[in-house]
Amino acid sequence: MKKPSALSAPKRAMGSYTSAMARGGLRLTPQRRHVYEVLMDKRDHPTATEVFLRAQKRMPSISLATVYNCLETMVGNGLVKAVHVDREPTRFCANLREHGHFHCTECGHVEDIEFSQNRGKSWKLPAGFVVAQSDVTLRGVCSSCGSDPVKTTQQFQS
Secondary structure (H helix, E strand, O other): OOOOOOOOHHHHHHHHHHHHHHHOOOOOOHHHHHHHHHHHHOOOOOEHHHHHHHHHHHOOOOOHHHHHHHHHHHHHOOOOEEEOOOOOOOEEEOOOOOOEEEEEOOOOOEEEEOOOOOHHHOOOOOOOOOOOOOOOEEEEOOHHHHOOHHHHHHHHHO
16 A cells, blocks of 8 residues: 655645644735745745745736735745845745855855754843844855856955
């Protein structure tokens, strides 16, 4: 007898989406579902405009305002995280595990970074302080930009 297979990542994600929307008492609109699918398809920290352009390919009638509203709803219900990097447009992250981000100062790419096991022990907080949320962003040069001899030379000559 065959064992039932585990749910695939996209199916688990849609289950999380459905549960979170139901908990928030929100309707499961086709537009919200589509925007969520766009974020889950390619986890590269897109801006709202990038989400809109991707969503519009499969749903031409969707508007930028609708995408913004969907993203705001999803952030508010804990389905995605808003990532703020300096003064750039907000980016959206579908990875809900605790993690940080690496921001390439050359090309603007944002990549998830995992924390080490002893992360909580590496901060020296004043007595009585309790961390409720942390946002860690490391800045530097990604491997693609760092391997470009012209960019690397210009960076270190400045």
